[in-house]
Amino acid sequence: MNNGKICVSVCAETADEMLRQIKRAEDLADVIEIRFDCLNESELNKLLSQINELGKQFNGKFLITFRPLEQGGKRPLEISERLKFWQSFFANKKSDNFYIDVEFDFHSLIDFKSVERIASYHNFLDFSVNFTESYEFLKQAKSEILKIAVQTKDICDAIGVWNLLEKAKSDNKQIIPIAMGEAGKWTRILGLAHGAFMIYASLETGKETAPGQVSAKDLIEVYRAKDLTPETEVYGILGDNTGVSMSPYMHNAAFKFHDLNAVFVPLQATDLDEFMRRMVKPETREIELNFRGFSVTIPHKQTIIKHLDFLDETAKEIGAVNTVKITDGKLYGFNTDAKGFTEPLKNCYGELKNVKIAVLGAGGAARACAYALKKENADVTIFARDGQKARNLADDFQIEFRELANNDFNEFDILVNTTPLGMKGKAEDETPAFGEQFQKVKLVYDLVYNPFETRFLKEADKFNVPKIGGLAMLIAQAMEQQKIWTDREPPMKEMSRAVLERLQ
Numbered sequence: 001m002n003n004g005k006i007c008v009s010v011c012a013e014t015a016d017e018m019l020r021q022i023k024r025a026e027d028l029a030d031v032i033e034i035r036f037d038c039l040n041e042s043e044l045n046k047l048l049s050q051i052n053e054l055g056k057q058f059n060g061k062f063l064i065t066f067r068p069l070e071q072g073g074k075r076p077l078e079i080s081e082r083l084k085f086w087q088s089f090f091a092n093k094k095s096d097n098f099y100i101d102v103e104f105d106f107h108s109l110i111d112f113k114s115v116e117r118i119a120s121y122h123n124f125l126d127f128s129v130n131f132t133e134s135y136e137f138l139k140q141a142k143s144e145i146l147k148i149a150v151q152t153k154d155i156c157d158a159i160g161v162w163n164l165l166e167k168a169k170s171d172n173k174q175i176i177p178i179a180m181g182e183a184g185k186w187t188r189i190l191g192l193a194h195g196a197f198m199i200y201a202s203l204e205t206g207k208e209t210a211p212g213q214v215s216a217k218d219l220i221e222v223y224r225a226k227d228l229t230p231e232t233e234v235y236g237i238l239g240d241n242t243g244v245s246m247s248p249y250m251h252n253a254a255f256k257f258h259d260l261n262a263v264f265v266p267l268q269a270t271d272l273d274e275f276m277r278r279m280v281k282p283e284t285r286e287i288e289l290n291f292r293g294f295s296v297t298i299p300h301k302q303t304i305i306k307h308l309d310f311l312d313e314t315a316k317e318i319g320a321v322n323t324v325k326i327t328d329g330k331l332y333g334f335n336t337d338a339k340g341f342t343e344p345l346k347n348c349y350g351e352l353k354n355v356k357i358a359v360l361g362a363g364g365a366a367r368a369c370a371y372a373l374k375k376e377n378a379d380v381t382i383f384a385r386d387g388q389k390a391r392n393l394a395d396d397f398q399i400e401f402r403e404l405a406n407n408d409f410n411e412f413d414i415l416v417n418t419t420p421l422g423m424k425g426k427a428e429d430e431t432p433a434f435g436e437q438f439q440k441v442k443l444v445y446d447l448v449y450n451p452f453e454t455r456f457l458k459e460a461d462k463f464n465v466p467k468i469g470g471l472a473m474l475i476a477q478a479m480e481q482q483k484i485w486t487d488r489e490p491p492m493k494e495m496s497r498a499v500l501e502r503l504q
């Protein structure tokens with residue numbers, strides 16, 4: 001257990017809706033942030049006049065925020081409007097049940113002494129913030145609690161703000177360091193374990209008041225943020241688009257089932273070399289997070305190999321790694337995709353010997369499929385848009401290759417999609433092949449699992465071609481990862497339920 005607080009931030013345009021959200025937040029929050037800047041101007045006084053009636057049943061505190069647009073608030077606010085707001089708040093307030101959040105530029109304008117005050121600084125635009133300078137500047141506000149929130153593009157952008165935790169400790173200050181955006185989500189999940197005064201959460205998914213916020217329910221139930229400590233073993237999904245990953249739900253469900261002091265977080269890194277250098281390698285890292293392993297995904301499955309100390313035989317033969325285990329600072333690479341891929345396929349189709357299989361794509365997952373199918377003595381052909389990549393993969397496994405270009409796949413028994421086409425996000429409406437191109441095949445298998453029903457699978461439905469989605473493989477490969485990391489039997493039921501709940 002740590003001593004941190006979860007602050008649920010609520011934001012609505014009317015006082016009545018704000019009150020409804022406050023009521024719902026009471027069960028989850030230690031602190032409820034009321035974002036007065038979200039209210040329509042005409043609703044401000046209505047809520048302010050009820051301020052002392054708020055949360056009679058609530059054991060926590062309220063945090064009052066009235067943030068101007070340039071600091072991440074919902075609307076432009078003149079200095080005069082901000083002054084008027086705070087004067088009305090102090091005129092109405094009777095109890096000590098409040099914190100207030102006052103932006104760094106405003107502290108000298110009002111006497112805020114009679115209430116606990118957070119001095120805050122938000123930067124949504126500049127990725128090259130000088131954190132030490134901003135911190136020293138914020139300290140001049142003479143508040144005991146400092147909050148610095150900065151936007152991140154890549155995971156390493158969060159290092160500077162995170163390392164203020166140490167600085168604040170030595171200055172005897174409380175601090176709330178927030179790296180906004182998907183790439184900074186880990187700071188929100190691990191913050192309390194490392195001494196952050198509190199972390200902000202949304203009331204529910206879809207009601208985020210800042211980029212990268214996690215819902216309070218997920219922080220408590222999925223990530224167990226209040227149970228984490230600096231000794232907690234940290235695992236994570238390492239890729240350049242972690243927001244769509246189901247891995248945090250599956251792996252955290254497994255850690256929770258076994259009651260392990262371990263957590264699995266999104267680690268969104270575009271620059272893998274920098275992530276390894278600044279956050280992982282013991283000789284060069286600038287941060288101590290107790291990393292114990294990674295689940296590796298697009299686009300790092302092959303490029304990660306050069307960073308590893310040891311590579312297991314299967315991963316070496318495949319030439320791609322989807323699992324890293326870290327022991328005594330050494331990185332061990334494995335590949336569980338191959339096993340995860342064949343299990344559902346054989347369950348559905350039966351023996352694969354001499355079965356004609358077309359694999360679309362020539363990336364990390366395709367390599368695992370080629371390896372696994374070769375082991376089963378299937379007759380495999382690789383199709384990729386980049387002829388050279390297809391040739392390289394085909395040469396490595398002594399299989400056929402062709403260029404992917406509006407082909408007819410009807411000569412094959414099975415068609416496998418290992419490209420990201422159809423995946424939630426930009427390519428969601430896309431398919432690597434249309435139904436007319438494969439209506440005679442006996443089975444299609446899409447490795448994409450989010451969304452559950454991809455465009456490619458819908459194309460198969462048009463011609464009643466039997467299909468397998470990527471979910472079965474996802475769960476099978478994740479269970480193998482759990483065995484590698486924990487040496488325990490993974491809880492299949494809990495892991496499946498965790499991911500199904502999200503996808504449905």
Ligand code: NAP
Pocket residue numbers: 297298299301337340361362363364365366384385386389404418419420421423432447448449470471473474475477
């Ligand atoms: P990867 O290493 O980046 O490989 C992706 C492959 O798809 C590359 O050959 C790439 O070609 C090709 N590709 C990308 N966009 C394309 C397009 N518009 N048209 C044609 N080809 C395209 O990724 P990966 O790790 O193999 O993963 C691929 C997909 O499989 C992802 O959606 C991932 O979520 C899924 N997957 C699922 C599971 C599971 O358990 N269900 C496991 C592993 C992977 P270029 O090289 O020319 O860019």
